[in-house]
Amino acid sequence: MNHDRIARILKCPLCSSDMRYSPRALAYVCNGKVLHAFPVKGEIVDFVCAEDGGRQAKVNRAFSRIAGRRYEEIATGATRSARLVNKVLWGTTRFIPLLFEMLESVTEDCEPGFFLDIPVGTGVFTAGEYSRQPNFDFIAADYNRGMLECALEKIRAQDFGNVMLVRADARKLPFIDGSFSGILTMNGICAFPEKGRVLDEFSRLLKPGGKLAGSFYARGERFATDLIAGKLAASFGWFTRPLFTEKEFIEELEKRGFNRIITRKINSILFFSSRKVARV
Numbered sequence: 001m002n003h004d005r006i007a008r009i010l011k012c013p014l015c016s017s018d019m020r021y022s023p024r025a026l027a028y029v030c031n032g033k034v035l036h037a038f039p040v041k042g043e044i045v046d047f048v049c050a051e052d053g054g055r056q057a058k059v060n061r062a063f064s065r066i067a068g069r070r071y072e073e074i075a076t077g078a079t080r081s082a083r084l085v086n087k088v089l090w091g092t093t094r095f096i097p098l099l100f101e102m103l104e105s106v107t108e109d110c111e112p113g114f115f116l117d118i119p120v121g122t123g124v125f126t127a128g129e130y131s132r133q134p135n136f137d138f139i140a141a142d143y144n145r146g147m148l149e150c151a152l153e154k155i156r157a158q159d160f161g162n163v164m165l166v167r168a169d170a171r172k173l174p175f176i177d178g179s180f181s182g183i184l185t186m187n188g189i190c191a192f193p194e195k196g197r198v199l200d201e202f203s204r205l206l207k208p209g210g211k212l213a214g215s216f217y218a219r220g221e222r223f224a225t226d227l228i229a230g231k232l233a234a235s236f237g238w239f240t241r242p243l244f245t246e247k248e249f250i251e252e253l254e255k256r257g258f259n260r261i262i263t264r265k266i267n268s269i270l271f272f273s274s275r276k277v278a279r280v
């Protein structure tokens with residue numbers, strides 16, 4: 001992606017001043033009184049200022065352990081054993097094909113412009129779609145470096161022109177208010193610590209009328225899932241409590257000025273779409 005173009009929507013996560021790209025430093029640097037620099041390491045811009053030693057560290061370790069093929073096999077049900085894991089965990093694999101189609105269906109009625117895919121993970125569901133959507137500039141963000149490196153392999157195999165890979169914390173995103181026409185958050189809400197802060201950020205970053213859509217594990221729909229995902233997997237860090245029920249999630253969206261909320265559930269996997277109201 002064009003560095004000057006993306007610099008226009010960036011704000012320094014440390015001092016909130018605007019930013020520019022420095023080709024000599026191979027970094028985005030801020031225009032504040034004290035210069036803060038965010039290096040581009042192997043085509044991934046790193047905006048995480050200080051590693052979070054708290055709950056985020058546990059989540060990060062959990063995804064580092066499975067980043068790559070192990071994650072993708074389970075997430076896509078690619079092998080017989082992965083399908084069995086999905087059956088036990090979710091009671092079905094019917095939701096998996098929908099994940100592959102999601103980015104395309106979300107952008108369908110979205111204004112052209114910047115679009116945030118967070119968390120992109122390994123890009124297994126979305127990376128193949130970016131180059132087919134020339135009306136959008138995609139920012140694909142995640143906290144975990146290993147997951148992002150897998151996404152980079154897929155993006156390199158396509159056209160890098162309209163995608164920027166960013167390492168960032170969903171609780172404090174380095175973009176100016178109202179930068180995005182749409183945000184996709186696929187299978188992230190159940191992983192993020194401090195979900196309220198993340199939803200505040202999504203609301204801040206969307207343009208009035210912008211679209212927020214995604215999927216996540218919703219508590220309270222299937223006993224076995226609540227036991228395995230909500231208790232066992234959460235103790236390892238792949239899910240982070242408190243986990244929303246559908247009703248709690250809708251309330252959180254409404255509190256932040258989202259309307260036109262549509263949900264659809266396949267067992268415990270909740271798909272949703274919403275709009276930021278034009279004026280809050």
Ligand SMILES: C[S@@+](CC[C@H](N)C(=O)[O-])C[C@H]1O[C@@H](n2cnc3c(N)ncnc32)[C@H](O)[C@@H]1O
Binds near residue numbers: 144186
């Ligand atoms: C279940 S994966 C989903 C990835 C991808 N959307 C998919 O469906 O395959 C959850 C992702 O959330 C990321 N994550 C967790 N906490 C985060 C945070 N605070 N900010 C950004 N990403 C985070 C993890 O690194 C992990 O890649």
